[in-house]
Amino acid sequence: MVNRIGGLVSGMDVDGLVKKMMATQRAPLDKLFQKKQIAEWQRDAYRAVNTKIQTFDTYMADNLVLKELNSKTAASSNSKLVDAKATGSATGTISVEEVKQLASAGRLIGAQKHESATGSTKLSELGVQAGSTIEINAIQSNGLLAEGDTKINITEDMTIDQFISKVNSSNAGVTALFENGRFSFTAKNTGDVKDGPEIVLTGADALGFSADDLFNPDASKKAKIIEGQNALFTVNGIETERTTNQISISGYNLTLKEKFDQDTPVSISATSNIDEMVDKVKDFVKTYNEFVKDLTNQTKETRYSDYPPLTEEQRKELSESEVKLWDEKAKSGLLSRDSILRAGLSNMRSLIYQSNPGVEDSNFDTLFKIGITTTKNYNDGGMLEIDEDKLRKALTENPEAVEQLLTSTGDANGTVTKVDSSTGVEITVEADTRGFVKKIRDSLTSFKLAIETKAGRSNMSEDKFAIGRDLKSTVERMDNLKRRLETIEQTYWKQFTAMEQAMNKASEQASIFM
Incomplete structure (x- = not known):
């Protein structure tokens, strides 16, 4: 670092002179800065286009791919018996000639053995030990019993309300209820599990679901098992069985609402919703x-080539409104x-x-x-x-x-x-x-990839896209030029300092002669 003597002897504004001389030397660096700034703006402009491409593509996917264009309206000859909605693929007319049986959910009702209990009663008071586990298996939407059970761990001081809430918020597939001294568990999915129960409880004997509770001589208080059943109906002459009353068939979504016989068949048809x-x-x-x-x-x-990006020094010389107007011109026409x-x-x-x-x-x-x-x-x-x-x-x-x-x-x-x-x-x-x-x-996908090759994505390294490589090269050139300018500035100061020292020495000699 050169010891700087700023015109103490000569009276010259050495600092100002050096700045003016360096301004000329700095011109190439300013050009590189402007080139870098334009490249960054252009990169961002390209990426903004890709964002718009993605938005448009998502719009098409959401509205024209996931949703069918051919909107159809279903008509049921008796919606009190069978309600119908049509998808875009609904074709022809179907007839539901008979509904022998509606699907229903299986249910377990515990024995009435806790008449004095309320929601705030602790399970321990009912004989359920803290640290024990109640396991629940229930029918799934496919009509099969769940293979993996849901475990409800009984904690110390757990109340009936807390237990019910924990069951209902779990993935057990049942809805639990406690009322009038009895527990009940109802399957969330309707239907009949062939050759098996719709709900299996393990470790719930104390809640009123033991074998003895099922055979309690007092019929009004004993535990009950209500089996789930499948929907049995006939459509276009074909006898059909489903685990649910909500049925998708031939492009229609049907809801079986009541049982009826062949004397009152229900006709379902669809028309396109042109509007x-x-x-x-x-x-x-x-x-x-x-x-x-x-x-x-x-x-x-329009591209305004006479409005290059402003350097920091140039920004200081303009008002805020002037800078804003200049930037608008400088950023215009990047693409x-x-x-x-x-x-x-x-x-x-x-x-x-x-x-x-x-x-x-x-x-x-x-x-x-x-x-x-x-x-x-x-x-x-x-x-x-x-x-x-x-x-x-x-x-x-x-x-x-x-x-x-x-x-x-x-x-x-x-x-x-x-x-x-x-x-x-x-x-x-x-x-x-x-x-x-x-x-x-597909065209937009190719469009987007072409832009990414040019301008990359925010998570890509600069080496992976064209503008990034140019930016990296420009920054390297700027760094080299900055080091060179520092050397030139030191040289200027060294020269002015030597001049000041020489003038000071000459002044001292003149004083001796005087």
């Missing part, structure tokens, strides 16, 4: 257009004319015009045929518009074909069977059978 389907398509087009418009605008945003965004948008746009050979009805195998086209303004970047009358007509005539065109999973390398026009023979040919939504989602 709801139109609304879903319109919402998708609206979301698609917002996404396309946003990215198109970014590729067209202007960007090749990755333009390619991604172009790929999406090309999918709009493709037909789908996988759609069985060729009258509805393109978006155009169901009333969805691009806007006439090329500058819109491929935004969509809907001829609602045409869409409604297509949905009315063949809703399944429209659903297949839009949301079928299909395969990019799939196959379809068609008749050779020259020979009349059926042949199998390769074809892209993906629905439009699946094509868009």
Whole structure:
């Protein structure tokens, strides 16, 4: 470190002179700083686009993949007997001719031997020892008894209410109750376990479930076993048995509500909800257009090359409002004319015009045929518009074909069977059978990967993506240049210090001569 003498003899503003001289030397470092700042802004802009891609993809998954586009409404000829709801796959009419028996849950009712007990009574007062365990096995939704039991550990001073609460909040598969001196356990799942009980209690003898309690001579007080039973019904002439009254069959979700005989059959049918389907398509087009418009605008945003990022020194010289306005200009057009965004948008746009050979009805195998086209303004970047009358007509005539065109999973390398026009023979040919939504989602995946190759993700090291490697190289160059500038600054100070020392010596000699 050079001992600095700042113009004590010469009277010069050495510190100011050095700063001015260093400002010239620092110009290359400022250029590198600005380059680094632009790269960081651009990286963040790319990642913001990927966030929007993910948001759009999630929207499609939630609204057009997990939920069926073909919304149907079920009609039951007697909803008091059989209630019905239709899924998108509901087809035809089904008839429930008879319900002989409704499914019910198994139940164990303990003996009435604790008449004086209340919810605050301790289990120890009923003869249940602290440290003991009550094990519970109950019927599962598949109609089988659970293999693993649920253990309820009895702690010291545990009350009846605490025990009931612990059972009901567990995964035992039962609902426990204590009332009028008796315990009861009811299976949460209905149905009959073939060749076995629906609930098994182990270690609960003191609660009124011992063998003696079952055979108590006082019938009003003895323990009871109420067996669960399956639903027995006939649908389209087929006698059927299920463990529950909620039944999924042929695309319908039925709820058996009462028993009835063959004299009062219940007919179930479904119709497509055209209004709801139109609304879903319109919402998708609206979301698609917002996404396309946003990215198109970014590729067209003006780039102000005369507004490079401000250095710290430059920021100090401007007011807060001036800095804000400058930054807005400096950050504008970071992705202007960007090749990755333009390619991604172009790929999406090309999918709009493709037909789908996988759609069985060729009258509805393109978006155009169901009333969805691009806007006439090329500058819109491929935004969509809907001829609602045409869409409604297509949905009315063949809703399944429209659903297949839009949301079928299909395969990019799939196959379809068609008749050779020259020979009349059926042949199998390769074809892209993906629905439009699946094509868009696959296109977005490629789009997203291209951006990650350029700008990475927040959890990726800089070596893994292009901008990161450039940033790393720029930072290394900046560090080297900073070390070089420190050496130059020391040299300047050394020179001025030597000048001051020489002038001081000359002054001393002049004083001697005087």
